Amino acid sequence: MSPAPARTSNDAIVIAARRILESGGLDSVTMRAVAEAVGVKGPSLYKRLPDRAALIRAISDSVVDDLSRTLSRATETGDPRSDLRAAAASYRAFVRSNPNGYRLLFTDLADANPDASSLAALGAPVVDAMTRLVGPSAALEAARTFVSWAHGFTSMELAGGFRLGGDLDAAYEFGIESILAGVSGPATRASG
Secondary structure, three states: OOOOOOOOOHHHHHHHHHHHHHHHOHHHOOHHHHHHHHOOOHHHHHHHOOOHHHHHHHHHHHHHHHHHHHHHHHOOOOOHHHHHHHHHHHHHHHHHHOHHHHHHOOOOOHHHOOOHHHHHHHHHHHHHHHHHHHOOOOHHHHHHHHHHHHHHHHHHHHOOOOOOOOOHHHHHHHHHHHHHHHHOOHHHHHHO
16 A cells, blocks of 8 residues: 655745745744645644754745746846846836745745855846946856845835825836946946
8 A cells, every 4th residue: 555645835834934934024934834734634744844944945945946037038038138138027027026025035044045056146137238238357246236126125125115196107217217327337347
C-alpha cells in the first residue's frame, strides 16, 4: 500500500502565505492561518516548514524570485534605455501589487533578508542594462543610483509620502529620465 498523497505542497503554502501577507500584513502570517488557507491541519504544515521563521524566509525568497523574473522580462529589448525604462515601470508595478511582500524585504527580521546570491540575481538585469548604457567601469554605481531612486520613490508612494499633489506617474517618469540623463552624462563618461 502506498503512502497517502501529500495534501499540500511548498508552492501552495508560499502562495497562500503571500496572500495572507498582502491582505493582512506580516502579523497575520501565522502557521495556523497558512495551514487553514491550504486546507491542512497545523501539524501537516510543520512537516514542510519547521517554524514561522522558515515560512517567512520562504515568502521572502518567493518575493525576490518574482521581482527578479519581473525585472529580467522587462530588460530583454537590447536597448539599454528602453530596458531601464521598462525595468523601472515593472519595479513600480510589482511594488504596487505586492506592497507587503516588498516591505518584507526591508524588515529587520533576519529570516526575511535575502541572501547575497539572490540579491545579485535580482540586480543583474539592471546592472547589465547599465553596463550597456554607461560601460562596465560605472555600471554598478549607475545601477545603485537607479535602484536607490526607484526604491525611495516607491517606498514613499506606499507610505503615502507624496502629499503635495501633482501627477505621481509623471513624477516617476521624470525621475527615470533624469536618472538616465544623469548616469550617462559627463561624470560617467569621464570615469569610463
